[in-house]
Amino acid sequence: MLDALIDRIDQQWAAADIATPPRRLMEVGWPIKLPVLLGAAGRPPARTRSAFPVGFDSNSGDAVWLIPSETGRLFFVTGGRRSGRSTAAMAIAQAARAHGWSVIATAASETSPFHDFAGVMPVVDLAAVDSALAPARSPRMVVIDDLHRLNADDPRRPTTLSNADLVVVVGPVSLFAGLQRQLTELGLDKSRNGLVLMPAGFADVDPLGVSSSAVRPEMYKGKKPGQGLIGLDGELVDVTIPLVDPAD
Numbered sequence: 001m002l003d004a005l006i007d008r009i010d011q012q013w014a015a016a017d018i019a020t021p022p023r024r025l026m027e028v029g030w031p032i033k034l035p036v037l038l039g040a041a042g043r044p045p046a047r048t049r050s051a052f053p054v055g056f057d058s059n060s061g062d063a064v065w066l067i068p069s070e071t072g073r074l075f076f077v078t079g080g081r082r083s084g085r086s087t088a089a090m091a092i093a094q095a096a097r098a099h100g101w102s103v104i105a106t107a108a109s110e111t112s113p114f115h116d117f118a119g120v121m122p123v124v125d126l127a128a129v130d131s132a133l134a135p136a137r138s139p140r141m142v143v144i145d146d147l148h149r150l151n152a153d154d155p156r157r158p159t160t161l162s163n164a165d166l167v168v169v170v171g172p173v174s175l176f177a178g179l180q181r182q183l184t185e186l187g188l189d190k191s192r193n194g195l196v197l198m199p200a201g202f203a204d205v206d207p208l209g210v211s212s213s214a215v216r217p218e219m220y221k222g223k224k225p226g227q228g229l230i231g232l233d234g235e236l237v238d239v240t241i242p243l244v245d246p247a248d
Contacts, residue, residue: 028056030224034091034242037063038098050139050165052099054092054195054230055241064230064239066092068139068166071193071232074183077170078207079197084225086113086145088197088241089170093143095242096166097121102136104129104164108154109146116246126150129158139165147171147182162187176207195241197228205229210236 032055041053041063048070053063066075077092079085090105090113097103105123107114114123124132129142142164148171150157161167167188169175173196175182180190192209199205199220202212208231219229219238230239 028058028061028240030240031226031243032056032240033248034094034244037242038095041065044099050099050101052096052101054095055226055239058227058238058240064237066096066232072189072191073162073164073166074188074191074193075166075168076176076191076194076207077168077197078173078176078194079204079228080172080200082225083197083228084241084243085170085197087244088195088226089143089145089168090114090117091242091244092168093141094121094244096141101139101141101166103141103143104132104136105143105145107145108148108150108156112145114143114145117244120246125156126154126158127156130160133158133160133163141166141168143168143170145170148175150182152185157186159187173204173207192234193232195228195230195239197226197241198223199228205231205236208234208236210234 037053044051045065048067050069051065051067054066055064057064077085077089093103093105103121105114105121106126106129108126117123133140133142142161147169169183176194184190194208196205196208202215205215210231214236226241226243228239230237
């Protein structure tokens with residue numbers, strides 16, 4: 001009787017192993033292209049609204065999804081001058097657009113790489129953001145590159161960013177440290193959700209609001225453009241973001 005029961009349990013375990021094969025980890029190469037991410041990500045996580053993929057978990061190969069309804073209306077992209085922050089933000093914008101978002105891209109500087117993408121997606125002058133945002137259908141995203149170049153008395157400052165469902169802002173780490181006053185003056189809430197590319201040390205990761213014990217040196221050493229750490233509600237993920245090119 002006992003032997004029969006043991007045999008039955010063994011059979012059930014064997015069947016379960018066949019039904020749920022072991023999970024395979026995908027190796028994340030570098031660089032990655034946006035179509036690869038969009039194709040591999042598949043459908044958004046269950047019971048989420050307006051989610052879209054932003055990159056791959058560099059360790060597991062899983063797609064990393066941004067869910068603005070959970071993480072809030074502000075997301076920042078930061079890093080050094082050669083970290084790929086502008087092209088990473090443009091990749092995020094294009095991924096959102098592929099998932100049904102209305103995206104308005106702009107820049108506070110004339111040298112922003114965003115201007116090179118005008119033939120790929122709408123890139124408007126900073127002064128035109130409000131008029132472009134008003135008729136856009138939801139969900140609506142505004143992506144602003146080089147926000148640190150925007151002076152407090154600049155007449156181009158948008159005034160209706162609070163009407164966007166998500167605002168992605170791009171700039172150096174110093175822009176997102178401390179009180180984030182330059183953001184709050186635009187009517188945006190302070191946020192700890194963002195992407196830090198090629199961090200040089202813990203000080204660069206500090207805007208994500210995580211403790212120093214949560215960030216080990218191996219998590220930020222040896223990064224290439226488009227690689228870094230993404231923080232979503234205090235959870236850190238080692239991530240690789242697609243590098244986009246206007247010629248693609």
